[in-house]
Amino acid sequence: MNIHDKGFTLIxxxxxxxxxxxxxxxxxxxxxxxxxxxxxxxxxNEGINAVRGNLNEIIAAEANNDDDSITIIFNEGKSDEITLTVNGTEITQSVNYKKANGEDGIISLNYFKAVIEE
Structure with a gap:
């Protein structure tokens, strides 16, 4: 083999x-x-969008009633403590999705629709 040959060997x-x-x-x-x-x-994302769509339909169709309430306390235990209670309806929607390992997961979204007195 000549040392001036150019190129690569098969190896x-x-x-x-x-x-x-x-x-x-x-x-x-x-x-x-x-x-x-x-x-x-x-x-x-598909599951979250499905739940949001369901929640929006329920919120639009449901009449306001005061089945549930949320209480918020500001400055709890202090002299200027304020308690605020809001009546309304809590709406929960869930949907299943597939995790990376093939197991089922659950996405749940909660919404509180307040009753507004006129």
Whole structure:
């Protein structure tokens, strides 16, 4: 073999192909995990949007009644303590979604619709 020959030997080409293959396998695992995370995030967002839509329909259709109440205490235990109680209806909606490990998860949203006296 002449020392002035230019180019790569078969061994050098095979070693570089194996090396690139190993690097591609390592990076592909990152991409696969990213795709799973994006899929789960999409499932969660779809669930939240479904719950919000359901809540909006219920809120628009439901008559105000005072089945529930929320009490807020400002400056509790002090001389200028103020207690505020609001009557209304608590509405809860839930939806299932798929987690990354394939298990079912639950998304719940609560809404308090206050009664406004006229």
């Amino acid at each position: 050098e080409v095979l070693v570089s192909i194996v090396f690139l293959g190993i690097i591609m396998i390592i990076f592909s695992s990152f991409f696969i995990n990213s795709i799973k995370i994006i899929d789960v995030s999409g499932n969660i």
